[in-house]
Amino acid sequence: xxxxxxxxxxxxxxxxxxxxxxxxxxxxxxxxxxxxxxxxxxxxxxxxxxxxxxxxxxxxxxxxxxxxxxxxxxxxxxxxxxxxxxxxxxxxxxxxxxxxxxxxxxxxxxxxxxxxxxxxxxxxxxxxxxxxxxxxxxxxxxxxxxxxxxxxxxxxxxxxxxxxx
Amino acid sequence: xxxxxxxxxxxxxxxxxxxxxxxxxxxxxxxxxxxxxxxxxxxxxxxxxxxxxxxxxxxxxxxxxxxxxxxxxxxxxxxxxxxxxxxxxxxxxxxxxxxxxxxxxxxxxxxxxxxxxxxxxxxxxxxxxxxxxxxxxxxxxxxxxxxxxx
Numbered sequence: 001x002x003x004x005x006x007x008x009x010x011x012x013x014x015x016x017x018x019x020x021x022x023x024x025x026x027x028x029x030x031x032x033x034x035x036x037x038x039x040x041x042x043x044x045x046x047x048x049x050x051x052x053x054x055x056x057x058x059x060x061x062x063x064x065x066x067x068x069x070x071x072x073x074x075x076x077x078x079x080x081x082x083x084x085x086x087x088x089x090x091x092x093x094x095x096x097x098x099x100x101x102x103x104x105x106x107x108x109x110x111x112x113x114x115x116x117x118x119x120x121x122x123x124x125x126x127x128x129x130x131x132x133x134x135x136x137x138x139x140x141x142x143x144x145x146x147x148x149x150x151x152x153x154x155x156x157x158x159x160x161x162x163x164x165x
Numbered sequence: 166x167x168x169x170x171x172x173x174x175x176x177x178x179x180x181x182x183x184x185x186x187x188x189x190x191x192x193x194x195x196x197x198x199x200x201x202x203x204x205x206x207x208x209x210x211x212x213x214x215x216x217x218x219x220x221x222x223x224x225x226x227x228x229x230x231x232x233x234x235x236x237x238x239x240x241x242x243x244x245x246x247x248x249x250x251x252x253x254x255x256x257x258x259x260x261x262x263x264x265x266x267x268x269x270x271x272x273x274x275x276x277x278x279x280x281x282x283x284x285x286x287x288x289x290x291x292x293x294x295x296x297x298x299x300x301x302x303x304x305x306x307x308x309x310x311x312x313x314x315x
Contacts, residue, residue: 032186039190043197050204057208061215118223118252152215153257155223155248 214305
């Protein structure tokens with residue numbers, strides 16, 4: 001008897017409070033899904049950059065060592081570029097093909113020191129990573145290609161003849 | 166009383182999805198921040214190892230001068246330590262830790278440990294002052310050996 005009395009009252013109160021939830025969940029999904037997509041793309045962006053950084057780190061180590069076994073700056077420059085390209089133009093590299101480059105920090109010319117003196121070759125390797133397929137409206141990451149850089153140092157063998165000195 | 170109230174208003178689902186999303190997004194963002202920071206730590210560890218290899222090579226070249234006259238070449242520990250820890254590592258971000266200075270396992274080998282302190286990007290934003298930076302100190306160790314000329 002009491003329930004009969006209550007029912008219309010409950011219905012009326014629900015309508016007044018706006019407690020009807022039908023459709024709300026899907027509406028929220030529509031609003032929040034872009035946020036989720038952006039987050040996924042951001043994760044992909046960070047992951048890709050990390051993979052690229054690791055690859056460029058390794059290429060810089062190769063390039064620095066390749067340069068430090070040479071006898072003069074010009075040959076060392078060529079050797080560093082060749083080593084960087086060999087490491088980064090591989091098929092599994094995250095870098096855009098052909099964008100790998102290496103430069104020996106100078107002056108001073110690291111090979112222009114007397115025999116028996118310690119000297120280091122500092123090589124900076126760069127390449128471009130394509131992030132254009134991660135673009136999304138509202139996503140605050142740079143579009144297009146992004147440059148990744150790494151620097152490594154390799155000592156020149158002190159008893160090795162240098163033609164620059 | 167409580168039962169009656171709940172019965173009257175009914176279980177309200179409004180906001181359930183947003184709570185799920187808010188919690189989910191926070192967790193995902195925390196995982197992303199951790200993977201960036203620990204990914205950087207891995208790279209620092211690889212760099213420490215590469216620096217240690219080059220430092221060992223730089224140090225092992227400091228051989229005694231009478232090797233020129235034909236006596237067996239041996240490594241000068243003091244000169245090798247300076248060459249590896251000061252001359253080579255200067256400006257690279259790596260250093261020789263005081264508790265693990267270079268050693269000569271024998272007269273023709275030189276072992277160096279290189280340490281790098283990696284600065285996490287996100288962890289400090291979330292919990293500043295709680296981060297133990299020693300956890301972000303990575304080390305690499307390498308030995309260079311002289312090869313006798315036959």
